[in-house]
Amino acid sequence: RYDQSADTTSSADVKLIKEWVLNDTKPPFMEKLDLSTIDLDTDKPGSAIYKGIIDLIVLRGALDFKTGQPPQFDSDKIQDDHIFPKSVFSKNKYVDSVLNMTWMSDKTNMFIKKAKKPSEYITTFIKENFGGDENKFIECLESHLIDKKVFEAMKSDDFDLFLTSRQEKI
Numbered sequence: 631r632y633d634q635s636a637d638t639t640s641s642a643d644v645k646l647i648k649e650w651v652l653n654d655t656k657p658p659f660m661e662k663l664d665l666s667t668i669d670l671d672t673d674k675p676g677s678a679i680y681k682g683i684i685d686l687i688v689l690r691g692a693l694d695f696k697t698g699q700p701p702q703f704d705s706d707k708i709q710d711d712h713i714f715p716k717s718v719f720s721k722n723k724y725v726d727s728v729l730n731m732t733w734m735s736d737k738t739n740m741f742i743k744k745a746k747k748p749s750e751y752i753t754t755f756i757k758e759n760f761g762g763d764e765n766k767f768i769e770c771l772e773s774h775l776i777d778k779k780v781f782e783a784m785k786s787d788d789f790d791l792f793l794t795s796r797q798e799k800i
Contacts, residue, residue, distance in 0.1 A: 646658075679728065680728040687732055692733040693774075696734075696755050696759060708733055712742075713748065714792065715743050717743060722790075729793045777799050
């Protein structure tokens, strides 16, 4: 809806959404919305869907994968980047999908790129920063729209299952 002529569309939608909130008058575009037609696999940075999903992760209070703490904006550079590193999974055509992206500190991102596979960096994060408690790490992942099923796919480096499971979660 916002990929083209976003200014005009969003301006009109603000009025419609305000009316919806104040008078319970659902906008016509909401009546037509079919979530099954949204293809999250192929959305790239810059698309409205990509931005919307990343914004949802931010609004959920995305905790840093490595530390389990909120980002420290005064000392960390925060960026959206790959959960399954592109350096290892580049052959998969969905490696740049929003399904494989989340917010993280630059330090965490560099560690992930160095560790290569989720099974490798997850083990280190749980041991060093979550007291060996896998459930605490899963709680951190929930802030990134990653549940236990998605986590299991990460632990086994199963990128296809990860994409399918994360799309269901989102």
